[in-house]
Amino acid sequence: MKTTQIDNRWISLTEVDQILNENYQLVLADNARAAIQKCRTYLDEKVAKNERLIYGVNTGFGSLCNTAISNEDLEQLQTNLVLSHACGTGEEVPSELVKRMIFLKVLGISHGHSGVQVETVERLIFFFNNNILPVVYQQGSLGASGDLAPLAHLSLPLFGEGEVYVDGVKMHSSEMMKKFNLEPIVLRSKEGLALLNGTQFMSTYASYSVSKAFQLFKQFNEVAAISLDGYDGRIEPFGVSVNGIRNQKGQIKVAEIMRELLAGSEIIAQGKAHVQDPYSFRCLPQVHGASLDAIEYAKEIVEREINAVTDNPTIFPDEDDVVSAGNFHGQPLAITMDFLAIALAELGSISERRVYKLISGTRNLPAFLVANPGLNSGFMIPQYTCASIVSQNKQLCMPASVDTIDSSNGQEDHVSMGANAATKLYRVVQNCFTIQAIEILNGTQALEFRRPLKSSKRVEEIVAKYRTIVPFVEKDKYLQPEIAKSRDFVVAGF
Secondary structure (H helix, E strand, O other): OOEEEEOOOOOOHHHHHHHHHOOOEEEEOHHHHHHHHHHHHHHHHHHHHOOOOOOOOOEOOHHHOOOEOOHHHHHHHHHHHHHHHOOOEEEEOOHHHHHHHHHHHHHHHOOOOOOOOHHHHHHHHHHHHOOEEEOOEEEOOOOOOOOHHHHHHHHHHHHOOOEEEEOOEEEEHHHHHHHOOOOOOOOOOOHHHHHHOOOHHHHHHHHHHHHHHHHHHHHHHHHHHHHHHHOOOOOHHHOHHHHHOOOOHHHHHHHHHHHHHHOOOHHHHOOOOOOOOOHHHHOHHHHHHHHHHHHHHHHHHHHHHHOOOOOOOEEEHHHOEEEOOOOOOOHHHHHHHHHHHHHHHHHHHHHHHHHHHHOOOOOOOOHHHOOOEOOEOOOHHHHHHHHHHHHHHHHHOOOOOOOOOOEHHHOEOOOOOHHHHHHHHHHHHHHHHHHHHHHHHHHHHHHHOOOOOOOOHHHHHHHHHHHOOOOOOOOOOOOHHHHHHHHHHHHHOO
């Protein structure tokens, strides 16, 4: 069994994906355990002295921040907080993302600035290692006081409330606790707030989407190379000199990728009757490159966030200070996720335009990429489907981060709406896989009409692998199953 230490070192998004994809087990390292315990001990002593009001520790929450709570009620205060904030609605968060949320929450509260018990962190690690995944809902967070509602649902099973999935089976948390012989965690002062204040719902969606964005980017280039040869396009727009003088890193990289993908293609090397290609082919470096630059930026911002402490108040034992501030505010993630959604939507948008050109009946390709067009409609309607999805992506790219609304009687008077940015981005990611599936369906179909000429080694490898899943379409057939198989192909990666 592979394991990884939670030890407060910097962790990359690549490592996060590896831990999740390869089913690593988490182990709390001694240095993290010591930091957590030191902070907890300091907070207990601070509360016992009762020197002053500390937000969320011995006060109410939000606009009730000046309401003092007696020492004997501090534990009940934290339980009440979690129960009252578990107001999520809408669709359930996919289980693979819930597991990511648990991991990121463990990372965030293990730095020794949150005041949680070691026992609480260990219980979350137990959930992760045993695939005990709380039922969390997509709607309810404003992305500012932390992801309060979704993180409340994530936390309920710590003390036997709410529902969980255990190896895919849904049950009440009390049943889960009996199954694993667990006792409820008794939340200590500030613990409920540490669990609920944080950006782990947003950063879960953001980190997942960055990972998928790199996959989509790689594959959109490969699928575009298939389409380019299917359309009998030109290689000149990918030259070193013409892209170098633009000085844009992403553009230069995409041009290099396209040269490598098409190296050795008999189709690209043959003489061309046409002087230039439409923008959807000719401007691949400029459009795909701009999206790459945006993805790289998003990676940097999200990687900072998953390595951060984002709850409130923040505790500094060495400085004898407890600071009530705003590290839970999701604006860095909200803006970044809006930006990433736009970047991915553009990859999908230009992809659909290539599909449109492939079915146009030009450059010696049959109309709608099928023999006997008229009798056969061929690939007419997959382009409609693709266009519909592209249009939905445009609608989903309306920025969430420019919106705000007062909450908690005006105490929380500017919010990021980052949770809405997160769920919109997730939908854009899923839509882009479908768009990609439709382009490869069309691109491979077009390429068959260039035979016996061969494309490059890499393109032919992809096409051969794809043909084991989706066959060439000779005449009209029920296409939805082929699109579904095509989507499975691109989601799995190639």
